[in-house]
Amino acid sequence: MAENSGGVHCLKYGLTLHNVLRVRGFTAGGEAVAFGAEAPDAPGLDLLPLIVGSEGMLAIVTEVTVKLTPKPQLARCIMASFADIESAGAAVAEVIARGIIPAGLELMDRPMVAAAEDYVKAGYDLQAAAILLCESDGTPEEVAEEIGRMTAVLRGVGATRIEVSRDEAQRQKFWSGRKNAFPASGRMSPDYMCMDSTIPRKRLAEMLRAIEVMQDKYALRCVNVFHAGDGNLHPLILFDANDPGELRRCELFGADILETSVRLGGTVSGEHGVGVEKLNSMCVQFSPAEREQFFAVKRAFDPAGLLNPGKVIPSLQRCAEYGKMHVHRGMLPFPNLPRY
Amino acid sequence: MDGGDPVLGRLKDRIASARAARRALDIRGGGTKAFYGELPCGEPLPLGELAGISSYEPSELVVTVRAGTLLADLEAALAEKGQCLAFEPPRFAAQGTVGGMVAAGLAGPARASVGAMRDFLLGATLLTGRGELLCFGGQVMKNVAGYDVARLLAGSWGILGVICEVSLKVLPRPAATATLRLERDEGAALALLSDLAAKPLPLNASAWHGGMLTLRLCGAQAAVRAASSALGGIALPPETAACWWSDVRDQRHEFFAIGESELAGGECLWRLSVPATAARIDLPGRQFIEWGGGLRWWRTRADAAQLRAAAAEARGHATLVRGADKSAGAFTPVAEPLLGIHRRLKDAFDPDRILNPGRLYPGL
Secondary structure: OOOOOOOOOHHHHOOOHHHEEEEEEEOOOOOEEEEEOOOOOOOOOOOHHHHOOOOOOOOEEEEEEEOOOOOOOEEEEEEEEEOOHHHHHHHHHHHHHOOOOOOEEEEEEHHHHHHHHHHHOOOOOOOOOEEEEEEEEEOHHHHHHHHHHHHHHHHHOOOOEEEEOOOHHHHHHHHHHHHOHHHHHHHHOOEEEEOOEEOOHHHHHHHHHHHHHHHHHHOOEEEEEEEHHHOEEEEEEEEOOOOHHHHHHHHHHHHHHHHHHHHOOOEOOOOOOOOOOOHHHHHHHOOHHHHHHHHHHHHHHOOOOOOOOOOOOOOHHHHHHHHHHOOEOOEOOOOOOOOO | OOOOOHHHHHHHHHHHHHHHHOOOEEEEOOOOOOOOOOOOOOEEEEOOOOOOEEEEEHHHOEEEEEOOOEHHHHHHHHHHOOEEOOOOOOOOOOOOEHHHHHHHOOOOOOHHHHOOHHHHEEEEEEEOOOOOEEEEEOOOOOOOOOOOHHHHOOOOOOOOOEEEEEEEEOEEOOOEEEEEEEEOOHHHHHHHHHHHHOOOOOEEEEEEEOOEEEEEEEEOHHHHHHHHHHHOOEEOOHHHHHHHHHHHHOOOOHHHOOOHHHHHOOOEEEEEEOOOOOOOOOOOOEEEEEHHHOEEEEEEOOOHHHHHHHHHHOOOEEEEEEOOOOOOOOOOOOOOOHHHHHHHHHHHHOOOOOEOOOOOOOOO
16 A cells, blocks of 8 residues: 555556555544545545555555455466567557557566576476566456457567466466566575666667666676566666675666666656655656655645655755766766765 | 746746736636536636647557647547547536546546546646646556655646646557346345446446446457346447447436526535445435446435435535535535645645635635
8 A cells, every 4th residue: 555556467457546445544643534435536635646655654554445356257378488578578569559458467588587487487488588478367258359369469479489378277387487586586696676667668678678788787687577568667686785886786776777767758666665765766757846846745744744754755955965976877976986 | 748838838927927916716628617516716727728639659558638638639539549538537518628627537437447537647747836837647557756646636626736738548448338228226226236346247337217227348249248148138229328328427318407497496416425335325306326336416405414414324425516506515525634634735736825716625
């Protein structure tokens, strides 16, 4: 609720916000309060979207009422391989352009596929530059129709291998690699940092190419999983936290991904929030006037600034400092000065 | 959106001079919702010049459009690519605009299955009461960078800022649609709707009026066909069904047509938003139910206190949509601590209270 998160199904079923009817809790002043309603709407301004995803900055939430969705009768998944990232990206756009909203549309790049396969033996295609998992759910008739349409689209954009889950066990197997992407990465490296940003779907290949270049620039490896249907990327940067140089390079790598996302028309956080980690990147995405408006919204809910102070919105001073420190084209200003 | 745009420049100048003179501005789109909510007041601030689709990428499922664009023009552009605004915003008349659609935050028959207007709002550019051009949200589906100010604008009736441009999520039009009509009394209809809500059916809209329950199914061909035969009832011819749902959406259905003489005689149109599972609401007058039971429209001469009490008892709220006497307030008032938050938000966006003052609540 605090991060308005959404997993592999949110393209079809919406984000947390779309499935929350009401939250109850307390204002910073200690008064009981409810946002939203069990009814379709509540009187007055619709404050629920401000609360959902607000990272505990606006109120203390103690109870959430969610909408439940009947479980689909059936789900089937297509696993499609692509010889290059560009055609995988084109496949994502083409599925959507043909009027199909899959129940899940996930992409993994080659290093991620290799790591996942090594860990769970999901039967992934190790020759592919990227694989897509494309799911349909609903009534058996609906699923049959949609799987047929999706398979045709994926073939049409040049999938090199297509496999459709025969039964639930095989569907789970297809997903097992994707759902174990994080622990699989953990086996490859002492530490990893999971990034989270969103870009327009059509920039997906461009983004992955940019990350390839960054791997050389920061001398760190990065594996990629994408909620491709939503344009939400989760690059996992592999590093060793015991090496201060690697930690620092990892942080710069992460910030570079976030700022590239903004440049490509996206945002610095899709669902993991800003917290303190992404405060600097918020300076890049929002103007001083917009950040000041965020502070004003915060004060409307929490005039004394008691809740999670210092998170989410960077101060003017911090952004000014970051502006001076800003890494431009990989070059720190005054590179000869020692930094700790 | 470019701050150097001459149309935006003129709007900024109007805000600056209104602010200096402490004069209220009445933000105007097509004027099709002037009857809704509290009375507009102030100097008109027309947004007609701020029109046009800024970008539209069908494969991204996103359209970015300026506030003064006619809703009809936007819907036509989407239809050309086989897409739509899935929440079916009501069009009370042909000249309704996108800005008005967002400011009113209303949705049509599909609301219960696809979501509200705000659920489709991805980003917005607004001019605050200080004349600052600010941009929140964006053109992507998932975005938690900062507070979701864009969605706060849906249903804000222009009291927080002049909505200049919005990015909306669009969806493909369903591959197949079918409308079924079943004879049911109110109790049986509500029971059936509750039952259907728990089933994985492609139910897109529902309406009950005068002993008839009308259901619309949308989705894949096969799913609609299978659900139609499971539900039974009489299938309406596609043309008839499309007209009927449009009439409900745009309130041209006979139920919603209250004449001047009926208004003068004290008859009102009330919108009761309640949990879909709320029991039958008993009031004098006629009723029209939508959204699986979550929306209960009443045409009645009963007074505001009676309507608000009935809505509160059902754990919902009542809006006086059409009526000659709005002295009890068009919208159900909010109490502390929400009222304080409303006041402080108004101060945060429009400190001099020049933008649509009183349009949502007196004093805001």
